[in-house]
Amino acid sequence: MTAHTSPPVPPNPLSPSGPAPGFSTASxxxxxxxxxxxxxxxxxxxxxxxxxxxxxxxxxxxxxxxxVIDWPATGERIVGRNAFVAVNREYPEGWSIRVLDVLADPAGERVVSEVEVPQEGVGVFRVASFWTVRGGLVVAGTEYWVTVGGDAAPAWRAPWTRPLPG
Structure with missing residues (x-):
């Protein structure tokens, strides 16, 4: 197995100060x-x-x-630590992760994250994830993966919408 060197995390376009707060490959x-x-x-x-x-x-x-981690868009459920690690480890290479936002309930165990996953030759995915964390461990999650620009907007909405910037 060859070693992989991660590219630096690109700046967060939503924040002039860089990646989402608390996220840095340099930390x-x-x-x-x-x-x-x-x-x-x-x-x-x-x-x-x-x-x-x-x-x-x-x-x-x-x-x-x-x-237990669910991927509703594809109707899949990942059960157990080993399966979650394996499915991510075996995912075809050419991808990177850019964290856009991470929000947490300050009084609880729920966390929401939004990440972007560009993959060479495939496109760019946007992922909204809803996590439950107890005792410092993820115990549950639901991830919604979409391909950026992958679905055509219905014509009936055209009078009220415009394309996302580039």
Missing amino acids: PAVGIGSAGSLSPRECVVELWRRMEARDWSGLGALIAPDA
Whole structure:
């Protein structure tokens, strides 16, 4: 297996200061054994950082052994840490991750993230993810993957809408 060097995280177009707050590939990694010390928001930020770095054992350390992650757009359910890590590890290469936003309920365990996943030769995906984090581990998630510009807008909405900027 060849080593993968992650490209730098591009600036967040929604923020002049760069990537989403708390997300930086330059920040020190949280140790594998310290997931329990992460807040729910920090856990999700770290999940995306480790996925972008292809740190599969580190990613697994953030996922509960019996976690359930749903992908409703394709009708799939991923059950368990090992399956979640494997499906991401085996995903065809040529992709990167850019975190656009991460929001957390300050009094609870729910976190929402929005990321962009460009993939060479395929296009750009936008992913809205809804996570449940307990004790520093993801226990559940629902991810909605769409291809940016992949669906044509219905003609009836044309009088009230315009194309997204470029």
